[in-house]
Every structure is written in C-alpha cells, then in structure tokens.
Amino acid sequence: xxxxxxxxxxxxxxxxxxxxxxxxxxxxxxxxxxxxxxxxxxxxxxxxxxxxxxxxxxxxxxxxxxxxxxxxxxxxxxxxxxxxxxxxxxxxxxxxxxxxxxxxxxxxxxxxxxxxxxxxxxxxxxxxxxxxxxxxxxxxxxxxxxxxxxxxxxxxxxxxxxxxxxxxxxxxxxxxxxxxxxxxxxxxxxxxxxxxxxxxxxxxxxxxxxxxxxxxxxxxxxxxxxxxxxxxxxxxxxxxxxxxxxxxxxxxxxxxxxxxxxxxxxxxxxxxxxxxxxxxxxxxxxxxxxxxxxxxxxxxxxxxxxxxxxxxxxxxxxxxxxxxxxxxxxxxxxxxxxxxxxxxxxxxxxxxxxxxxxxxxxxxxxxxxxxxxxxxxxxxxxxxxxxxxxxxxxxxxxxxxxxxxxxxxxxxxxxxxxxxxxxxxxxxxxx
RNA sequence: GCGGUAUUGGUGAAGUGGUUAACACACCGGUUUGUGGUACCGGCAUGCGUGGGUUCGAGACCCACAUACCGCCCCA
Numbered sequence: 001x002x003x004x005x006x007x008x009x010x011x012x013x014x015x016x017x018x019x020x021x022x023x024x025x026x027x028x029x030x031x032x033x034x035x036x037x038x039x040x041x042x043x044x045x046x047x048x049x050x051x052x053x054x055x056x057x058x059x060x061x062x063x064x065x066x067x068x069x070x071x072x073x074x075x076x077x078x079x080x081x082x083x084x085x086x087x088x089x090x091x092x093x094x095x096x097x098x099x100x101x102x103x104x105x106x107x108x109x110x111x112x113x114x115x116x117x118x119x120x121x122x123x124x125x126x127x128x129x130x131x132x133x134x135x136x137x138x139x140x141x142x143x144x145x146x147x148x149x150x151x152x153x154x155x156x157x158x159x160x161x162x163x164x165x166x167x168x169x170x171x172x173x174x175x176x177x178x179x180x181x182x183x184x185x186x187x188x189x190x191x192x193x194x195x196x197x198x199x200x201x202x203x204x205x206x207x208x209x210x211x212x213x214x215x216x217x218x219x220x221x222x223x224x225x226x227x228x229x230x231x232x233x234x235x236x237x238x239x240x241x242x243x244x245x246x247x248x249x250x251x252x253x254x255x256x257x258x259x260x261x262x263x264x265x266x267x268x269x270x271x272x273x274x275x276x277x278x279x280x281x282x283x284x285x286x287x288x289x290x291x292x293x294x295x296x297x298x299x300x301x302x303x304x305x306x307x308x309x310x311x312x313x314x315x316x317x318x319x320x321x322x323x324x325x326x327x328x329x330x331x332x333x334x335x336x337x338x339x340x341x342x343x344x345x346x347x348x349x350x351x352x353x354x355x356x357x358x359x360x361x362x363x364x365x366x367x368x369x370x371x372x373x374x375x376x377x378x379x380x381x382x383x384x385x386x387x388x389x390x391x392x393x394x395x396x397x398x399x400x401x402x403x404x405x406x407x408x409x410x411x412x413x414x415x416x417x418x419x420x421x422x423x424x425x426x427x428x429x430x431x
Numbered sequence: 432g433c434g435g436u437a438u439u440g441g442u443g444a445a446g447u448g449g450u451u452a453a454c455a456c457a458c459c460g461g462u463u464u465g466u467g468g469u470a471c472c473g474g475c476a477u478g479c480g481u482g483g484g485u486u487c488g489a490g491a492c493c494c495a496c497a498u499a500c501c502g503c504c505c506c507a
Binding site: 004005007058059060063064081112114116117118119120121122126127128130195206209211212260283284285286287309310311312313314315336338367368369370371372373374375376377378381384386388389390398400402405407 | 433
C-alpha cells in the first residue's frame with residue numbers, strides 16, 4: 001500500500017462519525033444548560049505556551065510534544081491538551097474584562113496531539129471535549145464542574161462511574177508537601193524502582209502514582225498531602241466535599257492521585273469506569289481540576305480557573321459498547337432508470353423530491369432493472385420510482401411501494417409538485 | 432523511548448521451502464424482453480505490509496523498515 005495513515009491516527013468513517021455527532025450534540029445540550037459557550041481556538045500554538053503551562057518536567061513536554069519549526073523559524077507545537085490554548089485566548093481577548101460574566105465559561109471539542117506510542121484508546125491524534133470556567137475561586141464551582149462532568153457522561157448513557165478526588169492545595173501546601181516527600185523518600189532511595197529514583201529528583205509527587213510493585217510498600221507509608229494542607233486549602237477542599245455530599249455524588253478521596261500537568265492546584269478529580277470496552281480494566285474517561293495561577297502565568301490577571309477534559313475516543317468505546325447496533329435509516333425513494341434519457345429525468349425528479357424533504361438515491365452505473373431493485377432493497381428503500389421508455393412516453397412515473405409490492409403511475413408533474421401527498425398515501429397510510 | 436506479538440483479495444481466513452494461493456462471506460454478472468427473495472451457474476489476490484538477502488526454488492527462512500495490537504513509561 002502506497003500511503004498509510006500516520007502512526008497513531010484514525011479515520012472516522014461515516015457510520016462511526018454519526019455516533020460522534022450524536023455524542024457531541026448531547027454534550028452541547030448539557031453545556032447549554034450550564035451556560036457554557038463554545039470556544040474554537042487554534043490546533044497549534046507557540047511551543048512555549050504549552051511548555052510553560054504544562055510544566056517543563058512534565059512528560060507531555062519532555063517527550064510527548066508534537067512540535068515543529070514553521071517556515072518562519074517559529075517553534076510551534078500541535079496542542080497536547082486544550083486548556084493552555086483556551087487560557088491564552090481568554091487572556092489575549094481580554095475576556096476577564098468587566099463586561100464579561102464571571103465565571104466565564106467555555107467548552108471546546110476537537111483533536112489533541114501527543115507524540116507517543118499508540119495503544120488501544122490512546123492515539124497520537126485523539127479528541128477531547130473539555131470545559132474551562134474562569135474568574136471564580138469558589139469551591140462551589142469545583143463541585144458544579146464535577147457535577148457537569150457526571151451529567152455529561154450520564155447524558156450519553158455512561159453510568160457505573162467512580163469519582164476520585166484529591167487536593168493539591170495551594171502553592172504553600174505544595175511546597176511543604178514536596179519537601180516532606182523528598183525528606184521521606186530520600187533515605188529509601190535505593191529501595192525505589194529505577195523510574196521512581198528519577199522521579200524523586202524531577203517530580204516526587206509522581207512516585208505516589210507508581211505502579212511498580214517495588215514502590216508500593218514505600219508509597220503506602222508515605223506522608224499524605226492531606227496532612228500538609230494550609231487552613232485555607234483545607235477549607236476549600238472541605239466545601240468541595242460537602243457540596244458533593246449535598247449533590248448526592250459519591251466519591252472517594254485518593255490522596256495519591258496526581259496530575260500529568262503542573263498547573264493544577266487545589267481540587268483535582270478523575271472519573272473512571274470499568275467496561276468490557278476497556279477489557280474490563282478501569283480507565284479514566286474524564287479528568288480535571290482547578291488551576292489558579294495559570295491565567296497569570298500566561299500573562300493575564302491573577303484569576304483562577306477550573307475545568308476538565310474528557311477523552312472522546314474512550315467515551316466512544318463506552319457508548320458503542322452500550323448501544324445495540326441500530327439499523328440504517330430507511331431511504332425514502334430510490335429511482336431506477338433504464339436508459340440514459342431516463343437517467344436524466346431521474347436526476348430532475350430526485351432533486352424535486354429532495355427539495356420536498358425526502359431522502360433520494362438513484363442509479364449511476366447504468367445497471368439493469370433487477371440490479372437496481374436489489375440495491376434499493378439493500379438500502380431499505382420505501383419507494384422505488386422506475387423510469388423507462390413507457391414512463392418517458394407518458395410523462396408518468398411508476399412508483400412501487402416496496403413493503404407491499406403495490407405499484408402506481410403518477411404524472412411527473414405531480415411527482416415534482418405533490419410528492420408529499422404521494423408519500424403519505426403510499427407509505428404512511430399503508431402502515 | 433524500551434520490550435513482546437502480528438501483518439495473506441472488500442471481509443473472515445487456510446497455507447509447516449516445491450506445480451495454477453484453499454474455503455467461506457460480501458460484491459458483481461447471468462439463468463432470453465423492465466422489478467426485490469430463494470436456488471443454480473459464472474466472475475472476483477500475476478500476488479501474500481515495504482525493501483533487501485538466503486535458495487535451483489520464498490507467502491513460508493534471515494535482516495532492515497513501516498504499521499497495528501499488548502505491556503512499560505505516561506496519560507484522555
């Protein structure tokens with residue numbers, strides 16, 4: 001084969017695209033109710049924007065960025081996640097201005113890119129649906145955002161969710177906890193896995209997330225961030241938990257949960273689900289958190305933000321798995337034509353019937369009547385219009401109702417102007 | 432980035448170095464005039480991911496590369 005799709009990309013073919021369309025439509029409806037507006041930002045931005053916002057030591061930056069130099073020598077990167085670009089747009093368009101509501105709420109959906117080894121539910125080009133809300137540091141907004149995520153998943157028929165939350169506290173908390181981890185792990189450095197020894201120097205928080213059995217006993221006894229929260233961070237987290245309780249949203253606090261991006265602080269959360277679609281493994285389908293300080297870091301005012309991103313491919317696996325295979329939408333009319341002049345007439349009638357709002361297809365391969373009927377049958381056609389010598393001679397179409405086999409003659413003029421009546425008479429009343 | 436497994440028509444695949452790459456499904460056509468199903472008949476890979484090599488002979492063996500899947504790292 002001469003050309004193959006780039007590694008880690010996928011073609012979404014019409015049948016599947018229809019499902020995407022439905023999921024996106026349902027998402028939009030949920031966002032509308034929460035007063036989120038759509039924002040469309042570039043698929044690529046300056047490399048520095050992502051590098052600085054995600055954190056220089058994050059894996060996304062150090063090994064997963066899909067970056068390139070453009071013809072003008074600018075160092076660009078395809079977006080590895082949605083938040084940075086949205087924050088940039090928020091700042092650049094001064095959406096923090098007094099004329100805009102706070103929180104300022106936006107959602108996006110589209111492709112993201114990470115240069116990594118593909119696996120199932122994990123590609124180099126993948127899609128996310130995400131939301132961001134700027135300008136409020138209220139823990140109630142954290143809770144609302146989580147509720148939005150849950151609603152979103154419910155709306156597309158995904159239940160059986162497990163919500164895990166944690167807090168990374170404020171900068172003061174993080175710094176104290178970082179130090180505590182270093183103090184705890186350093187004496188045991190030799191007992192840590194090779195990966196975790198590197199993490200200890202780069203990002204000790206990540207050790208908590210290690211799946212290496214060698215690290216597990218040490219991680220189990222590691223200090224918990226919950227013991228290092230400043231009173232303010234403590235208070236914030238308490239309100240988030242109380243709000244979730246009040247909303248009746250079940251959750252577990254997982255003090256070892258961390259994020260791949262450095263900009264998070266305070267509340268972070270993941271919604272996971274176990275499904276045969278994932279080989280019965282538990283996978284995170286939606287994740288997010290608060291990122292106070294990011295707007296400022298990108299050059300805007302010191303305004304807080306909170307949001308989440310959900311992996312569309314993973315969601316699609318779930319939705320596909322839950323849904324029974326539905327039969328194709330019926331074709332209203334197929335036009336069989338038996339000669340070239342008949343084909344030309346078919347084109348005219350097809351247009352008129354489409355104008356009337358019906359779906360129409362016809363033959364473009366000059367096939368025999370029998371073959372055309374076979375195709376009509378396979379396409380689940382309700383009516384077949386046959387155009388041959390007789391029909392052209394009398395300027396009247398033969399219209400056959402496929403379910404009953406009944407066939408009638410109708411003048412072309414009537415087909416063109418009164419198709420709605422004909423359809424009702426043949427299809428709807430026939431039921 | 433590291434490790435493992437795989438790659439044969441539109442699809443599912445058989446093929447364990449030796450003639451024309453099995454079988455099935457799908458699709459297309461036919462069984463005399465312009466009508467759907469079934470049945471029957473016929474057609475449908477000069478080629479086995481790509482490029483090299485070994486051999487008298489390669490879809491089968493070797494090497495490299497590409498891609499997919501699984502695991503690690505990490506993550507949506």
